[in-house]
Amino acid sequence: METTKQNKVKFVGDGIIIFHDVAGAMKGERTVKAAEYDVKLVAPPPELRIGCDLALEINLVEQAGIERLFKEKGVPFVSIMPLKKNASQMCDIVKVTDFGKWVMVKAGNMKLSYEKGSGIIVNVSGGGCPDIPYLNAEMVDKPLASAPQPNVLGYTLCAIMLQRAYEEALSIYNGGGVS
Amino acid sequence: MMLLFGTVPSKDLPMTYGQVRQEGDYLLADGQRFSRTQGTGAMISAALAITNYFKLEAPHVLVAGDIGDGKGTRDMYKYLTEHIVELAPDVLTMHYSLPIMALLKKLLETIKGCARRPFMIADAGAMYAAKGAGLAPEFDIFTPDPSEIAFLADPQATHPAYISHHLFACDADKIPGQIADAFKNNSAAKLLLVKGKTDYIATKGEILATITEPNVPTLEPIGGTGDTITGLVSGLVYAGLEPRDAAIYACRTNRMAGLLAKPTPATKVKDIVDQFSVVAAQNYCSWTGICEATPVDRRRHV
Secondary structure, eight states, rough: OOOOOEEEOOOOOOOEESSSSHHHHHHHHHHHHHTTTTTTOOOOOOOGOOOOEEEEEOOOHHHHHHHHHHHHHHHOEEEEEESSSOOOOOOEEEEEEEEEEEEEEEEEEEEEEEETTOBBEEEEOOOSSSSSHHHHHHHHTTTTTOOOOOOHHSSSSSHHHHHHHHHHHHHTTTTTTOO | OOOEEEEEEOOOOEEEEEEEEEEEEEETTTTTEEEESSSSHHHHHHHHHHHHTOOOOOEEEEEEEEEESSSHHHHHHHHHHHHHHHHHEEEEEOOOOOOOHHHHHHHHHHTSSSSSOEEEEOOOOHHHHHHHHOOOOGGGGOOOHHHHHHHHOOTTOOSSSGOOOHHHSSGGHHHHHHHHHHHTOSOSEEEEEEESSSEEETTTEEEEEEEEEEEOOOTTTTTTHHHHHHHHHHHHHHHTOOOOHHHHHHHHHHHHHHHHHOOOOOOOOOHHHHHHHHHHHHHHHHHHSSSSOOOOTTTTTO
């Protein structure tokens, strides 16, 4: 009799969550697994050992969703960061383009455009994660001040960058200029 | 068969596989309706415009609702990995999806079992996953924008949000160097179509062509105008054009459609998509040499 064994693909993430202690890491694992995120418990690389010797490896792109989940469930953690040694920090460069009646604000790979007079969001572009078209649908044609915010509805790094563009756009619209 | 893979911004759309057609502002496949105006929908609409023009079989799509939690993405990868050998697409374009490297790795392992390897194009989350997993050279075409070519050029970055400052401060004149770095780091597909103020077509670190005209600055704020280029190049490759030519004509088509639409930053991408058939009718005879809109020998290159 012949049997076939299929090896399960071992999860390999590119981000790591550092916790204050082992219990926190274990609670964090339970919480994200219950929400069906891919995750595994790992020993953090030496250069990232801040609190304990247990951390969670995650898909970094899911950072925003996991952060919100931890907030909702009351799971304390120290930080979330890229796993690769010497990895770059999150981009914080903002560019603003004046199109006359409209303004486009670009943060990292994300762009948000609004009408100067009304503050209505007219377009969202950039990014490649699934929450961006969803955020486009939810935010476009709504005023900056009352539109749903990416850090509430989004899950990914693209959403974090769009939140940055949104905050800058709101600041400019309110007369504050680029912060 | 051309297969277009990507998530759509819906909480309710189940994973759906089928041949696609347009109905007003929507796309229909296997009885399911989804928007043609954003992300994957814009990409599919552009590819559909090309297959309609060349009178080719309409694209098949594998789509699922995903608002960023990755559930639709996982369903799509599972289905495609289980069925790719029997589906045997000639062209496979992978688009919006949560960049989950392990799932892409498993899919590409399975594709090795296909009797004929599909011509593979990636953009958006699928491109991020390919780069992050070190699988970029497995693909035939990537279609990055300027921030994404900076991401491909950064050997450490696993997402465009984490690219180094010196790479992100992307003056247009840095893009050729970033293209060279992306190839050097094995983070590029065989051909790169870098879409931006200047479009670059490159292979093996060498820039083959640049496209700058017509210049329509108001295309940049419009969500989906990069997605349409991915759909156009997919359709043109499926129609049998050389990848290099397909990339050049995709860029020209997008720009000329933009010009015809007279866009403002408030224009929606569907208004650009609606001009593709006009651009094709006016120009494809002289550009491609295919002057009869009849089925062409599309197996020359795929």
